[in-house]
Amino acid sequence: MVRADQRLCDRTKMYKLRLAEWEFNKNNRERDIVAMLQVQGQRSAAGKTTTFKRHGKPVQIEAYLRRKGIDTLNLPDAMPEDQRQLPTYIRQLTPPPSVSVSGHARLQELLFQCFRDLAWKRQASVGRGVSWIVEKGLYVGTPTMMALRDMYDADCLFAQGLPKLGGAVCERSFRSIHHLVLDPTLEGFCHLVTNLQRMRSPGIGKETWRYLSGYARAIQATGPIKPLLENIEKLFDGDQVGLAERQEFLTDCIDHILISDENEVGFPPSTVTQLYPFLFQIPVLDGSTDPRYRRLQQRCDIGRLAQLRGVQRKLSTPSETPADSSVKTEEMAFEIAMMKRVQAEEEAFFESLQLLMVGDQSNWLSPEVASLCASIIARASDPQFEGGYYAYNAYKGLAALNKTLWDQERVQERIVEVLAPQEYGVSLSPVSPTSSSVAASIASSPSQQYSPQSTPSKLELAVSFLEQAIMILERWTDSEALLLEDLGKLEEWCRQCGDLARVAKAQRMREDCVSTLLEKSLSLNL
Structure with missing residues (x-):
């Protein structure tokens, strides 16, 4: 019996040795x-x-x-290198490849895979534990970023009824959009898909895919974006797929990424939040965002942003000098100064992004809006970094807050004026003696001017804050569409205030701006 057990044990060892030799695990x-x-x-x-x-x-x-x-x-x-070969x-x-003309599911899979591959490529190039401000600085000012900004501006200018200026800016965009194929990055890809998702001009989006696909074939490009470009052109080429269908497709793709669990789908940590700055770029006034775009904005999780902000604070906190250190070297002092600068701008960046998310998701009625704006304006005065973008967001956020509150007052006044006489009698009289005439005037002609004495103070505040935002915008941006859009909104609000002098001034500013920008853009395109 003992001998049989021994033979069985020896045979088991022999099998294990053979399986190990055959690498059968x-x-x-x-x-x-x-x-x-x-x-x-x-x-x-x-x-x-x-x-x-x-x-x-x-x-x-x-x-x-x-x-x-x-x-x-x-x-x-x-x-x-010697251990990298697969067993x-x-x-x-x-x-x-199995993409047919109607292969939306496969195309979504390719877009999702492209996003994941670019995320890992980005982490491999910048390393782990790098500050968000440092990462964003690598993208700001690149040919890809400038081309995609011009593309969005061109679309906005066409929508504003400025085809010559829009065409000039669009031509400028297509001169450098090929850099997205030459050097694909996660930031550039996020910028591209969010741009095209909210595009209002059907021709720009379709020609962008076609041009990028043709360029990738011409130079025999490789990389994660190539299969996506090849197959998305097949699906979107021709007139059978309209603008609404293309935008719905991109909305579903971005939505899928936003709700993904990074660990489960194999994303590097904090990958999903890379989309947030491109979904919340500037304060949108009067809630004019496309419903599909607002759906994506509602998907963004402020909790995820707060978690990332906590991680970034630890990364950008300057290391303390040992107590027994008698002399700080010049290099150490420079490093500490740079870390403090990064930390200051990072706080402003995260606070500004939080403001945009809270504002857009609450229609600017959240109690956090005013306090965030005040904090951002204080941070923007920090001489360690250029705070124009953050101050612009804050002043425009205050303008949106006051305008929304004023709009609510108008709705309440209209309800009282319409319902009180017929159903409720004199017990629900109008809020003010002049509100009846104002409501009748607005109802008959929304653009009709009325006296400054009846202008609610919240609208005056909104106009003042928007003027301050425009003053900042004129100094730090080259975005033609954004400046003209704000000037057009300022003219509209001043007309609602009944301030004829401000209306005339806003009109002159916008006309001068159009002439200057058109001359500048056409000269650059010659």
């Missing part, structure tokens, strides 16, 4: 997962989709990481 191993992720990343950079099979069975990498409770940040760093029992496969 029952479960996935961490080093195999790391090797597969590295191969997947290299092939994604070349525009190739990759799946893996282990002993003929598909490998679910995300399921393994989720089951083990492993974040991709906790995996070992890149393997040495013989793991095969890499390239799934065949």
Whole structure:
């Protein structure tokens, strides 16, 4: 009996040794997962989709990481070159492309994969634990950013009835939009899809996809954005797919990203919040945002932003000098000064983004709006950084708050004026003796002027804050559409105030601005 047990034990050891020699393992191993992720990343950079099979069975990498409770940040760093080859029992496969004319689901999958690949590429290039302000600084001023800003401005100018100026700006955009293919980045991709999602001119969006796809073919581009461009052109080419359908498709894609759990879908940490600044760029007055765009704004989670802000505070906090250090070196002093500058601007950036999110999601009626605006204006005066963008957002936010409150008062006055005489008698008399004539005037002709004595103070405040925002905007931006849009809104509000002098001034400013910008844009395009 003892001899039989011994033979069984020896046979078991022999089988285990043979299985080890044949590399036949029952479960996935961490080093195999790391090797597969590295191969997947290299092939994604070349525009190739990759799946893996282990002993003929598909490998679910995300399921393994989720089951083990492993974040991709906790995996070992890149393997040495000699260890990077996959084991013989793991095969890499390239799934065949299966995009048809109606392949919306596959196209969404490609867009989602492109977003994920660019996120990992970004982390590999900038490293872990880098400040958001530093990251954004790498994108601001790049040819891609300038081209996409011009594209959005051109669309706005066409919508404002300025086709010559819009055409000139659109031409300027197409001169450098190809940089999105030459050097694809996560920020550029987010900027592109949010731009095209809210585009009002059907031709710009369609021609953008067509041009980028043609350019990628011409230079034989590689990278994660190439398969998306090839297939999205097939789907959107021709007249059978209209603007509304294209925008609905992009809305669904962005929505899918916004509600994703980063650990479950294999995103690097804080990837989803990269979309927030592009969905909340400037305060929108009078709630004129497209319903599809507002749907995406409502998806954004302020809790996620607060969590990221806490992480960033730790990263940008200057390290304290040891108490026994007698002399600070020049390099240390410079490093501390730079860290303080980054920290100051980062606080202003996050507070400004929080203001835009709170304001747009509450129609500027949240109690936080006024306090956030006051804090941002105080921060914007910090000499350590240029605070024009943040101050502009704050003053325009205050303008939106007061205008919304004034609009509410008008609605209440109309309700009282219409209902009180017929149904409720004299017990619900108008709020003021002049409100009846004002309500009748507005109802008959919304643009008709009425006396300054009847102007509510909240509207006057809104006009004053908008004027301050425009003064800041004129100094720091080259955005033609944004300046003209604000001047047009200022003219409209001044007319509602009955302030004829301000109306005439706003008209002259806008006309001079159009002439100057048209001359400038046409000269640049020659």
